[in-house]
Amino acid sequence: MTHRAQPPGPRPPSVDDAVALLRGQGYVADVGLGTALFLSLELGRPLLLEGEAGVGKTEVAKTLAAGLGRPLIRLQCYEGLDLASAAYEWNYAKQMIHIRAAEGGATPDLARDVFSDDFLIRRPLLSALDPPDGIAPVLLIDELDRTDEPFEAYLLEVLSDFQITIPELGTVTAAKPPHVIITSNRTREIHDALKRRCIYHWIDYPTAARELEILASRVPNAPERLSFQVVAFVQKVRELELFKRPGVAETLDWTRALMALDRHTLDRETAHRTLGVLLKYQDDLERMADGGVEEVMEGVG
Numbered sequence: 001m002t003h004r005a006q007p008p009g010p011r012p013p014s015v016d017d018a019v020a021l022l023r024g025q026g027y028v029a030d031v032g033l034g035t036a037l038f039l040s041l042e043l044g045r046p047l048l049l050e051g052e053a054g055v056g057k058t059e060v061a062k063t064l065a066a067g068l069g070r071p072l073i074r075l076q077c078y079e080g081l082d083l084a085s086a087a088y089e090w091n092y093a094k095q096m097i098h099i100r101a102a103e104g105g106a107t108p109d110l111a112r113d114v115f116s117d118d119f120l121i122r123r124p125l126l127s128a129l130d131p132p133d134g135i136a137p138v139l140l141i142d143e144l145d146r147t148d149e150p151f152e153a154y155l156l157e158v159l160s161d162f163q164i165t166i167p168e169l170g171t172v173t174a175a176k177p178p179h180v181i182i183t184s185n186r187t188r189e190i191h192d193a194l195k196r197r198c199i200y201h202w203i204d205y206p207t208a209a210r211e212l213e214i215l216a217s218r219v220p221n222a223p224e225r226l227s228f229q230v231v232a233f234v235q236k237v238r239e240l241e242l243f244k245r246p247g248v249a250e251t252l253d254w255t256r257a258l259m260a261l262d263r264h265t266l267d268r269e270t271a272h273r274t275l276g277v278l279l280k281y282q283d284d285l286e287r288m289a290d291g292g293v294e295e296v297m298e299g300v301g
Contacts, residue, residue: 009069011041027056027063028206028214036201037064046159046180048195051203053185054247056214060203061140061181071137073178075124077147083154087125087164095119115168126164129174136176145184152191159197206248208235214248219255229266229300230255234278236296242284254278268297 012018018041019034029037037060040047049057065072075086083089095114122130128139144152158164162174182198184190206214211231215222222230230251238245246254257277263270271293279285288296 048198054249057183065138139178
């Protein structure tokens with residue numbers, strides 16, 4: 001997937017500018033993330049972001065692309081992801097049509113012709129290294145932990161030298177390397193060889209004050225009292241023994257859901273009825289239904 005934003009802008013010249021770039025696009029970043037992002041851009045190294053699902057890792061790449069005015073190219077990882085889906089593949093149907101059309105003619109260079117750029121299907125990795133408009137994009141490799149180790153090994157060439165070797169064509173090297181953001185929910189450990197090529201940063205659940213700031217940025221029309229109650233509720237829920245604690249994404253979704261129900265404050269009945277927006281596992285819903293909401297609401301006010 002590609003997305004064009006504003007005309008390309010310069011890299012932020014300092015950590016404070018990196019934080020301001022993200023905040024200017026509505027992403028409330030702390031100085032730790034700003035430092036990691038600045039160093040990634042300054043040193044030309046991929047930025048590996050780990051953390052629980054929903055804490056805003058993917059949004060960093062989207063926000064960075066918008067802030068720099070560069071295209072965003074996203075590679076969504078999954079189990080079984082292969083080279084044909086991630087980097088490139090040959091358009092076999094088009095090749096066969098070309099071969100049949102050339103049958104009977106003098107075509108001494110036919111084999112070379114069908115393995116030319118005209119028959120190459122560019123997937124996210126190749127598109128990021130060799131963009132058609134020449135503008136270095138932001139490459140998001142999302143949820144790398146969902147893939148297997150052989151694919152990680154393939155990425156080493158891409159992330160070390162910003163190049164892809166195509167046996168039939170040769171090596172494609174980026175004239176202007178992309179800005180690379182890699183995310184992982186840590187469902188498995190990423191190999192050390194890949195981590196060594198990256199700047200690493202862990203994105204944790206935000207403090208209450210920062211989550212309020214995020215909520216004000218992303219849902220600016222939310223009633224102030226409702227925002228305080230939602231954040232207080234979510235912060236306390238994260239202290240419970242749950243299978244999956246809610247992330248910032250769920251905080252935002254829940255606030256929007258409560259506003260859709262025309263609620264200006266949070267009450268026990270509404271909290272019970274809308275828990276499916278905040279929690280996504282039946283065991284967690286049962287835990288909250290069995291006195292959990294009352295327990296949490298006592299400290300919300």
